[in-house]
Amino acid sequence: MADQSGLRERKKAATKAALSHATMRLAIEKGGIDAVTAEDIAAEAGVSARTFHNYFPNKEAALLHDFNEITAQTIVAIRERAREQPLWEALRDACIDMRIDERFDFATLQCKDDLVHSSPSLISHQATQFLEFFNEALDIVTEATGRDEHDMYPRLVLGAALIALKVAHEHWLAHPDEAPLDEVIADAFEQFESGVTRPTTTSNN
Amino acid sequence: MADQSGLRERKKAATKAALSHATMRLAIEKGGIDAVTAEDIAAEAGVSARTFHNYFPNKEAALLHDFNEITAQTIVAIRERAREQPLWEALRDACIDMRIDERFDFATLQCKDDLVHSSPSLISHQATQFLEFFNEALDIVTEATGRDEHDMYPRLVLGAALIALKVAHEHWLAHPDEAPLDEVIADAFEQFESGVTRPTTTSNN
């Protein structure tokens, strides 16, 4: 349904990837996405500015495209796992299975993170993507818990899981040599299990 | 420091409020903030378009201005409470003390929430403000827990607290007759205390 392998589909995917990569390249080169125009990106990818806007609504979306891809896959993973595992474990394992560390070059990840943290427009866009992630996952979680719309529980668990994911991810990017990403994620989830709300002893764990 | 009561200061505050209110009025009238231009807002408030941009970077900021004010106050409240209370309680009580229900007309709140949920630009902007709130509070929480930058714990607790706040707020807006806002917030925080990660019995609580 999504990717029939006709010439047309392949070309579109290639163009989209080219635009996304061009955005990244230029943003790094010019030291920030704000110094890059949609026209620059289109030129770098060899298409017209109008075509760029056919693929992405704006440059932020182009830069964060792959992150978006991964969350889409994660939604599917959560749905499948939630059928066979307790919810919390399903969420945790789906997050671990994102395997950001294996799919991307570490330097590139760090680079992209720097770009995001230094541009309000990117921060804003990333926050929005996270919200979309939340909303898409919410239906699954609500169903899995057997609660209704009337109940806060689904949103609270899901929120906790996504916070754990985000914090783990950031921590790993800042301290990559400390532990592998999957362990960091597991650790973050574990802290919620043992009760985040109680002040813990300051054993660095 | 912030508000000396010279004529100039008072006028500026008045203009800012007028612009914010004008934005709200027009957004409701035209059924969405996207149908309102910065020029419309300036005209409604009786200033030039250029002046509007001296006060706010964009219309989204103008519409969400009061929410921003409140989070600024809440940061202060958290800082003070964190000196005298256990962290989790400090966060909870500071959130309860925001008293959104008393400060605003309920219909207006619901209206504004509808506006936000139906406009990508507003969703994006609100998400960004939430992130700023997070970052400002993070320093306080980190200090209060006696943990260092190296540790995920501060971000996890704070994340949990802000999720609780946001979820409670949304729930109350959707079901206002069920319980007063402060109780809903307390309830959300309580669910984190009793362990969100374990599936609970479906007693609607």
Add this chain to the structure above:
DNA sequence: AGAAAACTTGCACTTTCTGCAAAATTTCCT
């Protein structure tokens, strides 16, 4: 091959947002 469907492109247009410099207003000091 040739019609139909889908994609690309250029163009026109509205809107946002910023810098700059001139005018207007408020404040401050004597």
Add this chain to the structure above:
DNA sequence: AGGAAATTTTGCAGAAAGTGCAAGTTTTCT
């Protein structure tokens, strides 16, 4: 009160985003 100094308002110019439309290309399907 009066005038210099500081601050604010405003208009104008300009870069860039983003969208609709229609014409031109390319791919698909039979």
